[in-house]
Amino acid sequence: MAFYDAHCHLQDERIAGEIEGLPALYEELGVAEVVVNGTSPQDWDEVAELARANPVVKPSFGLHPWKVSSVVTHWKLLLSQLWDFYPEASVGEIGLDRWIQGHDLAKQEPAFLWQLGQAVERDLPVSIHCLQAWGRMQELLRDASLPARGFLLHSYGGSLEMVKPFAELGAYFSISGYFELERKEKQRMALREIPLQRLLIETDAPDMRGPDSEHLYRCSSDDSLNHPANIVAVYRFVARLFDMPLDELEGQVEENYRRFFLGK
Secondary structure: OOEEEEEEOOOOHHHHHHOOOHHHHHHHHOEEEEEEEOOOHHHHHHHHHHHHHOOOEEEEEOOOHHHOOOOOOOHHHHHHHHHHHOOOOEEEEEEEEOOOOOOOHHHHHHHHHHHHHHHHHHOOOEEEEEEOOHHHHHHHHHHOOOOOOOEEEOOOOOOHHHHHHHHHHOEEEEEOHHHHOHHHHHHHHHHOOOOHHHEEEOOOOOOOOOOOOOOOOOOOOOOOOOOHHHHHHHHHHHHHHOOOOHHHHHHHHHHHHHHHHOOO
């Protein structure tokens, strides 16, 4: 069995000091693959470099909704070149966000839809970010052409009632350790409704850290950050959430990961 991190940001400068020792730690823990998501032209090259340097990294390139208002005009060309050069890459992180101050859905939506269309055209996995825009996200996905392999709603924060409609559209749902925090019981009720065949697990490192525990890895630069090696702690949380043995969860998530990300 092996562990798979469906969404993280190893290129984030806040955890630069952890990266050198990470390959050995991943090997020790049994981490087979991690999907590293780019967010803008400022970090796409770093994601590519991480993938070239470490076979455990699966690159993903996308324009994050937080970045759409400040991106260079030729960003679509840059992304197209990256997907051409790295055909094994994913599309992401893309999406909608009404939480960020000064959000502009008039810019976010066309950027999201163009990138989603590229995932369809190229038959690539796509990782979707959504904050405080779940109704609109559902409308857009319902009306759009979608990848045959489905799509990933990363660190799913939507309602219980939306799980089934999203799943019927082809959604996979990844869970982060953040939802283990005591105040997130309502969200845990929604997460328990995720079909096991559509379940993935992520750290979203260096963000979305779970509660303090003896199993948690700490970042040397900032104790509040989420260490990428905490993927194992997230698996333990999800096993408890679904009341299933850890090895059974590992097998199911590996099957789901390989089906969605690798087409196997």
